[in-house]
Amino acid sequence: MSIPYLSRRVFLKASGGFLAGTLVFVNGPIALLAPSHSWAMPLDSLSSRQGEVLLAVTRQIFPHPKLEDAVYAHVVKSLDRKAAGGTLGKVLADGIVKLDAASGGDWLSLDDNKKLEVLTPMAGSLFFESIRSDAVVSLYDNSLAFTHFGYQGAEGDEGYLNKGFNDLTWLPNPPQPDAGYLPF
Amino acid sequence: MAMTDNQKTFAHDDSSVVVVVGSGAGGGTLANELAQQGIDVVVLEAGALYTTADFLADEWASFAQLAWLDKRTTSGSFRLATDFPNLPAWIVKSVGGTTVHWAGASLRIQPHEFTALSTYGKVEGANLLDWPLTYDDIAPYYKRAEQRMGVTRTNDNKGLPGNNNFKVMYNGAKNLGYSCDTGHMAINSEIRDGRSLCLQRGFCFQGCKTGAKWSTLYTELPRGIATGHLELRPQSHVARIEHDDSGKVTAVIYFDAEGNEQRQQARLVAVAGNSLETPRLLLNSASSMFPKGLANGSDQVGRNYMRHTTGSVYATFDQPVHMYRGTTMAGIISDEAHHDPARGFVGGYEMETIALGLPFIAAFLDPGAWGPRFTGALDQYENMAGMWLVGEDLPQASNRVTLNSDVTDQYGLPVANVHYDDHPNDLAMRQHGYRQGAELYRSVGAKDIYESPPYPSTHNLGTCRMSKRPEDGVCNAYGQTHEIPNLFISDGSQFTTSTAENPTLTIVSLAIRQAEHIAQLMQQKEV
Numbered sequence: 066m067s068i069p070y071l072s073r074r075v076f077l078k079a080s081g082g083f084l085a086g087t088l089v090f091v092n093g094p095i096a097l098l099a100p101s102h103s104w105a106m107p108l109d110s111l112s113s114r115q116g117e118v119l120l121a122v123t124r125q126i127f128p129h130p131k132l133e134d135a136v137y138a139h140v141v142k143s144l145d146r147k148a149a150g151g152t153l154g155k156v157l158a159d160g161i162v163k164l165d166a167a168s169g170g171d172w173l174s175l176d177d178n179k180k181l182e183v184l185t186p187m188a189g190s191l192f193f194e195s196i197r198s199d200a201v202v203s204l205y206d207n208s209l210a211f212t213h214f215g216y217q218g219a220e221g222d223e224g225y226l227n228k229g230f231n232d233l234t235w236l237p238n239p240p241q242p243d244a245g246y247l248p249f
Numbered sequence: 250m251a252m253t254d255n256q257k258t259f260a261h262d263d264s265s266v267v268v269v270v271g272s273g274a275g276g277g278t279l280a281n282e283l284a285q286q287g288i289d290v291v292v293l294e295a296g297a298l299y300t301t302a303d304f305l306a307d308e309w310a311s312f313a314q315l316a317w318l319d320k321r322t323t324s325g326s327f328r329l330a331t332d333f334p335n336l337p338a339w340i341v342k343s344v345g346g347t348t349v350h351w352a353g354a355s356l357r358i359q360p361h362e363f364t365a366l367s368t369y370g371k372v373e374g375a376n377l378l379d380w381p382l383t384y385d386d387i388a389p390y391y392k393r394a395e396q397r398m399g400v401t402r403t404n405d406n407k408g409l410p411g412n413n414n415f416k417v418m419y420n421g422a423k424n425l426g427y428s429c430d431t432g433h434m435a436i437n438s439e440i441r442d443g444r445s446l447c448l449q450r451g452f453c454f455q456g457c458k459t460g461a462k463w464s465t466l467y468t469e470l471p472r473g474i475a476t477g478h479l480e481l482r483p484q485s486h487v488a489r490i491e492h493d494d495s496g497k498v499t500a501v502i503y504f505d506a507e508g509n510e511q512r513q514q515a516r517l518v519a520v521a522g523n524s525l526e527t528p529r530l531l532l533n534s535a536s537s538m539f540p541k542g543l544a545n546g547s548d549q550v551g552r553n554y555m556r557h558t559t560g561s562v563y564a565t566f567d568q569p570v571h572m573y574r575g576t577t578m579a580g581i582i583s584d585e586a587h588h589d590p591a592r593g594f595v596g597g598y599e600m601e602t603i604a605l606g607l608p609f610i611a612a613f614l615d616p617g618a619w620g621p622r623f624t625g626a627l628d629q630y631e632n633m634a635g636m637w638l639v640g641e642d643l644p645q646a647s648n649r650v651t652l653n654s655d656v657t658d659q660y661g662l663p664v665a666n667v668h669y670d671d672h673p674n675d676l677a678m679r680q681h682g683y684r685q686g687a688e689l690y691r692s693v694g695a696k697d698i699y700e701s702p703p704y705p706s707t708h709n710l711g712t713c714r715m716s717k718r719p720e721d722g723v724c725n726a727y728g729q730t731h732e733i734p735n736l737f738i739s740d741g742s743q744f745t746t747s748t749a750e751n752p753t754l755t756i757v758s759l760a761i762r763q764a765e766h767i768a769q770l771m772q773q774k775e776v
Binding site: 126127128129131188197201202204205206210211214215216217218219221222223224225226228229230231232233235236237238239242243244245246247248 | 306307308309401407408409410411412413415417419420428429430431438439447448450451452458459566567568569570571573574575606607608611612617619620621623624627628631693
């Protein structure tokens with residue numbers, strides 16, 4: 066499991082911020098596999114607050130109530146990487162300023178409904194699309210997400226022939242010859 | 250050791266060789282067939298050589314490894330132009346071409362589909378035409394292709410065992426009065442032809458690591474090389490084809506792995522670069538003698554681009570399906586593949602299971618979507634089943650591949666622009682398929698139904714279609730261009746109409762037939 070842990074390195078970093086949190090769903094599939102319930106992620110180009118806002122924006126765009134922040138943090142990390150030295154950093158910073166301005170100063174302090182109300186008119190903007198188009202890849206292409214959503218990913222490399230490719234039992238088994246033949 | 254290590258090589262100024270551009274279903278098969286007959290062949294493949302050991306069980310990483318990602322542009326009203334403006338096609342740039350990525354469905358075109366114009370009659374806005382060959386002409390070659398590819402349910406090859414996604418489709422199919430089985434697949438259900446049986450990995454699209462699925466990468470190409478008559482040159486990106494004063498092609502200019510320009514002389518050139526690159530190459534080869542591009546006196550090169558009428562239906566259930574386990578196309582229903590205009594459209598469509606991993610279902614379920622309806626689908630990923638609709642789209646003269654001279658690739662060559670508007674017939678067929686798919690899944694207890702739009706196309710067809718009369722197309726029934734006797738089209742670009750079936754089996758059959766014809770012409774010194 067690639068949960069990012071709190072480390073000295075996070076606190077000693079000279080520039081950039083960091084994201085940190087605690088797993089919420091202590092009986093969820095991620096928590097059951099994680100050696101620790103605290104996580105942290107250093108950021109290179111974004112500030113801690115920018116990271117927090119972007120994580121919360123991603124939660125509004127792709128709302129999965131039972132999905133840990135630790136998974137959403139992959140999106141922030143991906144944006145942080147892309148923002149280094151490019152124009153994306155300014156797009157994100159300006160978008161966050163706009164969100165705050167439309168919220169009387171602090172978009173993060175709004176409740177969920179209000180957050181969405183302020184964010185929705187920005188759908189289709191470069192700010193919104195930059196986050197959405199990154200998140201639709203980075204949120205769902207990591208082992209934590211695979212665990213959460215029930216996708217076995219690279220486990221399939223060895224083949225499911227003896228590992229449940231036809232283990233569905235809630236419908237009748239189709240008969241041969243239509244259903245084909247096992248090789249053994 | 251790479252298969253190219255000890256291969257026979259040919260000199261660049263050897264003008265006796267046949268040059269085949271592309272190593273996929275068409276090019277790879279043609280090259281081997283020619284080599285088996287003792288004809289010397291040089292295969293120029295734009296992509297790199299990977300082996301089955303290189304394939305990745307990781308959707309995005311594999312996509313980055315295998316997909317053709319050189320720039321293309323799009324126009325027209327089809328949704329892809331909005332969602333993926335630079336990715337109109339999902340095809341492969343590596344040795345083996347798109348036979349590395351295909352799912353293995355090997356269906357014969359139905360006899361009436363070869364006479365689309367005669368059978369359907371004129372359809373407004375469409376450019377329908379009968380193929381210049383009949384089902385009976387191609388039937389013996391279908392037989393040979395099925396034999397060599399090891400297609401299940403032919404030649405005593407057993408049907409593949411059905412996975413969970415198949416079980417859902419099968420039970421729904423029975424409720425609707427459809428027939429359904431695990432299909433005609435070029436995937437080994439038993440050890441055969443020196444290749445493994447299918448281990449049900451579920452990564453058909455990412456390259457078959459066991460080699461159970463037929464691909465020219467580990468069948469036709471090494472066999473051709475073993476004859477001593479075939480040289481495979483990976484990372485050789487063909488830029489243009491040259492001709493002499495008599496109008497015959499004489500050489501192919503390409504960029505090698507280092508980006509250096511090379512010139513290979515040729516007795517005959519066969520182009521099999523998939524339906525976007527094939528017309529692009531002919532258009533980029535324009536000369537003073539052929540100002541509109543090679544073999545384009547009819548102005549048909551690039552026109553009648555077809556991509557099949559497609560769409561997917563995903564459904565969620567109370568209990569797990571795990572659709573991603575096992576073969577991607579695990580079940581096929583052909584009951585809607587016939588021609589019955591009473592349904593509100595001409596032609597027909599197949600229904601085939603499809604499964605995407607979590608990363609790709611997020612990318613392709615509803616591109617651009619956000620919010621709770623979209624995430625609600627992903628929350629039910631474990632309990633999801635899916636099918637792909639693949640049907641005949643109609644040829645239209647204005648659906649075409651042209652050169653975009655404002656945008657160039659890494660070699661400075663104009664890229665292909667793909668223009669596509671759905672025909673009303675395509676839209677009616679897609680809606681019908683969505684309805685039938687939804688009803689099928691509802692009959693076995695589906696909770697939510699999701700209609701997904703077409704993916705970037707893997708079935709790219711037409712653009713150099715075969716025709717009886719030169720003015721209606723680009724090549725004849727053997728793929729020989731009407732205008733240049735020693736220039737052949739050897740891929741799906743030849744298709745006169747798209748038909749309902751997955752095209753690979755037909756591309757392979759046409760390549761076997763073409764190889765026979767080319768050998769005859771060479772023997773008779775006609776080319």
